[in-house]
Amino acid sequence: MFKTIDAISQSARYDLIVIGSGAAGMAAALFAAIEGRKVLVVERTEYVGGTSALSAATTWMPNSHHSKTVNPDDSREKVRKFLDGVVGNHSPAAMREAFLDSAPEAVATLEANSEVKFRPYATHPDYEQQFEGATMRGRALEPVPYDGRGLGADLDKIRPPIPEFTIFGGMMVDRTDIGHLLAIRKSARSFAHTAKILAHYAGDRLKGRRGSRLVMGNALIGRFLASLNARGVDILLGTEVQDLVTENGAVTGVKLSSGGTMRQVSAACGVVLAAGGFNRHPQRRGELLPQGESHSPSAPGHTGAMQDIALRLGARLGEGNLDSAFWAPVSIRRRADGSTASFPHFVMDRSKPGTVCVDQMGRRFVNESVSYHLFARAIFEHNKTVPCIPCFIITDAVGLKKYGLGMVRMGTSNIAPYLADGYLTEGATVAELARKIGVPAANLEDTIAAMNRYAASGKDDEFGRGTTPYHRVNGDAAVGPNPTLGPIAAPPYYAVRLYPGDIGAATGLVIDEWAQVMRADGRPITGLYACGNEANSIMGGTYPGPGITIGPAITFAYRAVRHALGDAQARNAA
Structure with a gap:
């Protein structure tokens, strides 16, 4: 539920505070809400969704229950060999194992307890087909299109898609739609599909609203938002994190500001950083990216400000990636x-x-x-x-x-x-x-x-x-x-x-297998977690297949919440 900072009391106390509202942040908030916890999401821009909302939102989740429907012969061993070949020593193997441990659970948990739904695409290959273990289908999932009319006025709080990826002035289409549009004169099924989505969009335009049939990244964010609203999660837009609150070295809350109003809010179980990484950081961009003109189509909220705060607390950035982006x-x-x-x-x-x-x-x-x-x-x-x-x-x-x-x-x-x-x-x-x-x-x-x-x-x-x-x-x-x-x-x-x-940051804060932000001396910063592009990529700056940012983002959000909320297995393993 969207709130203003004035509606948050100075003594407000949440179980979990999540910074950032892309797929990583919304996933962390939803996993905690599914457990019945009180959650606050803080977003510095006027929209939720981050770069996830602008993307295709392909989600690389090997060996999920969906995978078996299109590729029953896939296995964890095949995925491991593939990642070992592509990623190698650019990231710790233990991080990839943690991902493979929890990716199927994360997908199943979302689908069983929320509006978030995925589907496999019949053919959606890994990119690096020359490596052993590569496959043509089953690992990459995509969000099921979503009717955003159910969000009411909150539909306008989702970051709109890139205009050039829409047709007719704002109608969103995914590749299934494109296939039907191209075959409209050849197939009765394609004609019917096209007529249906055009009628939906025409109805939106007549009512003066943006396209409400959400696909790709907007569908994923729309489904997350509907699920968070259903569970009463508080969401602040246009709100900056001024600092993290610590007690005896542990992160226990955040200092927030919006429109001149300040609040210090407590987090009983921890704070999750998911603000998108450094891509628009005024100095780090020049330090980490290759020389030569480049452009970032990512969302504007990826300023790296939360990384700066974490670094002041003793965190460190990853090293050894093939690329930083x-x-x-x-x-x-x-x-x-x-x-x-x-x-x-x-x-x-x-x-x-x-x-x-x-x-x-x-x-x-x-x-x-x-x-x-x-x-x-x-x-x-x-x-x-x-x-x-x-x-x-x-x-x-x-x-x-x-x-x-x-x-x-x-x-x-x-x-x-x-x-x-x-x-x-x-x-x-x-x-x-x-x-x-x-x-x-x-x-x-x-x-x-x-x-x-x-x-x-x-x-x-x-x-x-x-x-x-x-x-x-x-x-x-x-x-x-x-x-x-x-x-x-x-x-x-x-x-x-x-x-x-x-299109996204690969270099980020070093985390452990439970998404705890790590100090330079190898100890975790108690109560502080990171996931998504805020964390150092488990792919080590390589790009093995479609959705290798959002898949791990959701998975490590799941692991962060398990640890933060006191999951016995997570605590013992850590």
Whole structure:
């Protein structure tokens, strides 16, 4: 239930106080509320949801009860081998074991006691298919769409999705919807599905409200919010944490401020930090991220302020990660209201036939079909020797119409606004396009000629595009012999600039297996927990598969609450 700070008494006492309202924070609050505890959630922005609300909210939870419905042959041993291969020594194996211990329990607990519901997708592969134990399905779950009308006015408290990920001015769609939209003229089932969601959205617009059919990240946050409301959890928006209260070295409460009003609130069992990490921290961003222009499409609340407070209490940041952030290539465009859109290029264009990505010399530097994290890492690495920030994704008239390019959606009939503001560059010939984007024409012509040869043979002799199941599933199954390769030969030609974009923090506060924040001397800070991107990633800055941030976030929220509320097994193990 949303409250103002004036409604919280100076002597207020809660069992658990949670800082941050993304998936990690809401999960921690809900797990405690399920146990009948009194919980306060503190959010510094005007919305709940954090970056989770902006994301697809894919949730990597191996061996859940859902996994068995689509991949009965998966096992903990296979998952362990996969993570050992991808992550290796970048994180302690004990943290991954704790995750595997509790992930199935966390999912089952949520689904049995709340509105939070997940479903497996028929094909949702791990990204690093070359490692033993990788699978094509079952580990990645997605939130079931949710009818937000049941939230009433609270619907407007959920952070809205990225506008460029919606259609018709605010209608949210997930990939199931997109599949039906593309097949509307071919399938009666798709026609019926499309008609239903369009009617729902039309009803919202007629009543003057935002789209209330919630999918992906908004669905997950909507389901959490409904569940927290049902259990009477107090939520403060627009409220800053000024400091943590300690007694004899243990964290026992928080000092809050909002609109000039101050409160000191007690936490009998502990405080959980889940404020999203350092991505917008004024100094730490420059200290931890690679040099070179980058953009963050994450939510604005990730200032790292809670980490600063924890560090003053003796906490420490993780070391040894492969990367300090998780990455995706993004394209940038100024919106009509003056704000900047940072659009993540996940899978909708880079792996499609008829595209190629080049550096500022007009040459390829990466397999375009690798995961978004590896793609953006490659931009930084290549930029050390050849200018590559920005790089360019290029297609032809057929590719643009059929698959789109970034914010230019497939089938867009009027591309003039994108050309006018420079987001999209057009050339009647490859040489003209090269001149307009400032790359050597001869190099770009050679690159595209090579791609056309690869499209004909089905074999990418340079980078092996389309050689793993993950590559191929993101291509176009109707195209052969390689679903990720197609000719780039139908003028005019188009390019969009791509930059590295950090989509979440990997480096964070060091925690133990029960999410206790650890001091530099190896002792826990009693009463202080961290989960989500506030905590150091158990994946060590690698990106094994879809949802490897939200899955561990929810799992360690579950473990934090078990420990904080005095679970005997958790206490004995610690």
